Amino acid sequence: MVVVLTGLMLCMLLGALDQTIMTPALPSVAGDLGGLDQMPAVITAYLVAATVVMPVYGKLGDRFGRKPLMQLAIVIFVVGAVLCATATTMPQFVAFRAVQGVGGGGLMIGAQAIIGEVVSPRERGRYLGLIGAAYVVAAVGGPLAGGFLVDTAGWRWIFALYPPLGLLAFVVLTATLKLPRPRSRAPVDVAGAVTLGLAVVGVVMLGQTREPAFLALTALAVAAWLVTARRAADPILPLRLFRDRAFAVPVAISLLIGFALFGTVSYIPAYVRIAHGASATGAGLLVTALMAGVLTTTVVSGRLITRTGRYKGYPVVGTALAATGLAVLPLAAPDPVALAGVLLLVGLGVGLVMQVMVLTAQNAVGHADLGAATSAVTFLRQIGASAGVALVGALITWRLAGDLPHTSAQLDAGARAAFAEAVPPVFAAMSPLLGAAFLLALALPARPLRTTAYAQETS
Secondary structure, X not given: OXXXXXXXXXXXXXXXXXXXXXXXXXHHHHHHHOOHHHHHHHXXXXXXXXXXXXXXXXXXXXXXOHHHHHHHHHHHHHHHHHHHHOOOOHHHHHHHHHHHHHHXXXXXXXXXXXXXXXXXXXXXXXXXXXXXXXXXXXXXXXXHHHHHHHHOOOHHHHHHHHHHHHHHHHHHHHHHOOOOOOOOOOOOOHHHHHHHHHHHHHHHHHHHHOOHHHHHHHHHHHHHHHHHHHHOOOOOOOHHHHHOHHHHHHHHHHHHHHHHHHHHHOOHHHHHHHHHOOOHHHHHHHHHHHHHHHHHXXXXXXXXXXXXXXXXXHHHHHHHHHHHHHHHHHHHOOOHHHHHHHHHHHHHHHHOOHHHHHHHHHHOOOHHHHHHHHHHHHHHHHHHHHHHHHHHHHHHHHHHOOOOOOOHHHOOHHHHHHHHHHHHHHHHXXXXXXHHHHHHHHOOOOOOOOOOOHHHHHO
């Protein structure tokens, strides 16, 4: 079991590391390839691609087995990383980040679904130390490594880390992972996958451009998906799951957490570098503070859940802490030390929520829907993240009203001051979303956690 989980942690590390190691590098990448105003495109390319494929990976894993899907995701992710290292223009880099996102979406869904299959919900808390280890390496090592490489060798060397890690994860999982074969192989809901993908693209582009055409695209795509979900023999995201409050509430909370948290955190390093003149390494340390909080409460809450079997109180407290942190963030923004303290508070809150939402949703469904349930939670969180990143980026650009220069060399004192004044209020505007998540957490059903793993039940 430990060897299998180690392989899964490597896969989660790949996905988590990619999101944290890139944050301090974004200004340098955008400055080299296309201007600071292109940062939203760099971020959303990965998020949109990863989000679009999540339900596909989840459903294909339910029907054809999770191991081959995980192996495919590793290969795609590493190929995308190698391509990113060779990009010479911003359009190339955006496209290659999208390729990497196709693999990254499969890594996160596959790892969490496999853990849900081999470990019972009640016992999963004792393994959160391993899960947390992957995130702490990504949280602490990612921003520091990214900042160090940007300050010394250059941002392209970031992508040299992925091939050896990917190869190691592929070998470990190929040799050790044994799962029961799925018994049902219903037709794949291609129409559902396409319409959901179009809806994601519409949401993100609407946030970036505020063009009515993308609002129409989103509405039509959602309507088309609802039709396909009702008619498909095995929908890519079954609507019947949403009838259960123990599933619907975690999904809704995940959507709000993704929108508010990732929409804010994605721009924190850029804010510190531009507004305070910090180095890439110094900016990365702020993300480390937030992720350290996430790790701490994830591990502590996981162990307490295993010991007591109770989980409802953690997301209630966590959403309250995170909402408070974002609300006071503008007050702390002028002082990097105070800002780190606020991000730590936000991280402590988020760590009480994110993994509990996955746990609750997996506990609410049967084995045949495990992948769909896992992907739904992460999918809606990523939709929120994609929309949040796009909307926050658009709001920042709008507040700057053309004052943002096109290259990092043009960052004079006036531009830095404008950036420092424009950005913090945008961050604070995300706090009410976490307030809504708090109210939803109060409505979360408290059900007994299963004590046997699906792999044991079907073996």
